[in-house]
Amino acid sequence: MKGNETAEKLVIIGSGPAGLTAAIYGCRADLNPLVFMGTKYGGQLMLTSEVENFPGFPDPVLGPDLISRMKAQAERLGARMVQDDVVAVNFKSYPFEIQTASGITKALSVIIATGANPRRLDLQSEMRLMGKGVSNCAVCDAFFFRGKKVAVVGGGDTAMEEATFLTKFASSVQVIHRRNELRASAALKNEAMANQKISFLWDSSVTEVLGDGKVRGVKVKNLKTGKEDELELDGVFVAIGYDPNTEIFRGQVDLDPKGYVAVRNGTESSVPGVFVAGDVHDFRYRQAITAAADGCKALIDAEKFVKQKLETTPAN
Numbered sequence: 331m332k333g334n335e336t337a338e339k340l341v342i343i344g345s346g347p348a349g350l351t352a353a354i355y356g357c358r359a360d361l362n363p364l365v366f367m368g369t370k371y372g373g374q375l376m377l378t379s380e381v382e383n384f385p386g387f388p389d390p391v392l393g394p395d396l397i398s399r400m401k402a403q404a405e406r407l408g409a410r411m412v413q414d415d416v417v418a419v420n421f422k423s424y425p426f427e428i429q430t431a432s433g434i435t436k437a438l439s440v441i442i443a444t445g446a447n448p449r450r451l452d453l454q455s456e457m458r459l460m461g462k463g464v465s466n467c468a469v470c471d472a473f474f475f476r477g478k479k480v481a482v483v484g485g486g487d488t489a490m491e492e493a494t495f496l497t498k499f500a501s502s503v504q505v506i507h508r509r510n511e512l513r514a515s516a517a518l519k520n521e522a523m524a525n526q527k528i529s530f531l532w533d534s535s536v537t538e539v540l541g542d543g544k545v546r547g548v549k550v551k552n553l554k555t556g557k558e559d560e561l562e563l564d565g566v567f568v569a570i571g572y573d574p575n576t577e578i579f580r581g582q583v584d585l586d587p588k589g590y591v592a593v594r595n596g597t598e599s600s601v602p603g604v605f606v607a608g609d610v611h612d613f614r615y616r617q618a619i620t621a622a623a624d625g626c627k628a629l630i631d632a633e634k635f636v637k638q639k640l641e642t643t644p645a646n
Contacts (some may be wrong), residue, residue: 337425337436338364339636340629343416344443344575346373347618348608350400351625352441352632357407359633364437365404366430367413372397373445374609375618379461382473384618393461396618421582421601438639439603439632442583442591443625444575446609446616451483451568455539463545463565468492469617471565472499478564481506481548483536489569490518496567497527504561506531506550531561539566574610588613597628603639605632 340356342349345367356363375381378393387396405411414430425436448466450456456464465471468482472495480500482493485507496503505522510532512519522528531550537558538549547562574590584592584600591599591611599606607628608621 337438338362339437340364340439340441340632341366341426341428341435341437342441342443343419343428344368344373344441344445344608344610345371345401345411346375346397346443346445346608346621347400348373348445348610348621348625348628349441349443350397350404351622352443352607352629353404353409353411353625354400354407355626355629356632357404357409359629361439361629361633361636362408362410364410364412364435366416366428367411368415368444369413371413372401373621374448374466377460378470380474381470381618383470416578418578419582421579421604424603426603439605439636441605441607441625441628441632442579442599442610443607443621443628444610445621446572446574446590446613448568448572449570451536451539451570453536453539455541456566456568459539459541459545459566462543463541464539465565465567466569467616468495468567468569471567472496475500475565477501479562480504480565480567481536481561481563482567482569483507484569484571485509485512485514486569486571487514487518488571490514490522492567492569493522493528494518494525497525500527500565503528504531504563505529506534506536506548508535508553509533536566572609572613572616574613576610597624597631603632603635605629605635 340361340363342365375393380390382390418429420427428435476499481504536548540547551558591606593611597605605628607624
């Protein structure tokens, strides 16, 4: 295996629940995984306050603490963590090449677990109150707003799904949208508009999230008149879409029209030996537990791929 002597058996790009779970399983599979964590490591859980729905934690756990525990578990098993950003990849030759500021690493298999970032309102107050009443995930956080007044910012499918889900807990849901009609599909739009708990504020944008320590409301500007008003609220759910972290993979693996890595047979990318896990392909569920499950599945597939490669590659 002359050409593979200096290649890593497995490189994992990303350090959220998907990447860290893959690392844990990779150690158990004797693949000696090398994890490029990125300078902003840990994924969306690093901006999550209390996590109550991750199995195995009877008491709430802070998002960063959950990531820290997963990282420590992977390191204890032998995973090598490098806090470098991957700046380019070459999946057109084999072994694959992964480039960071420190140099080029060759790999027999790669798991892409770079996640996706929720689009922001680009407000300082939004980030200051993230996890303190500002959220990007109703399924994750709706429980904390039982009997409360909340707003959903957005007008697409995700916003309508979030608004409808929130009505199971919140006393009222105000949808704030920049346009005078929704972009959501007819079925989701009709369901939301028929729900008596949901009201709509059209032609409006949030200019500030109000609160000191926790959300108490928002400032809203009417985009037609310029008039600003304050709304009293207990929570704000920003649902204006996600951007998958796939720019460095463009032209190397197939992406879908939204920019997510296209996946077949569960975890396989368009390039044999390059596997995918978590929100970088999953725009439907976007949960820590589903990302972790993806990491497990991607590793099992990668292990089979590497085993086959090593068995069929000539010794010299």
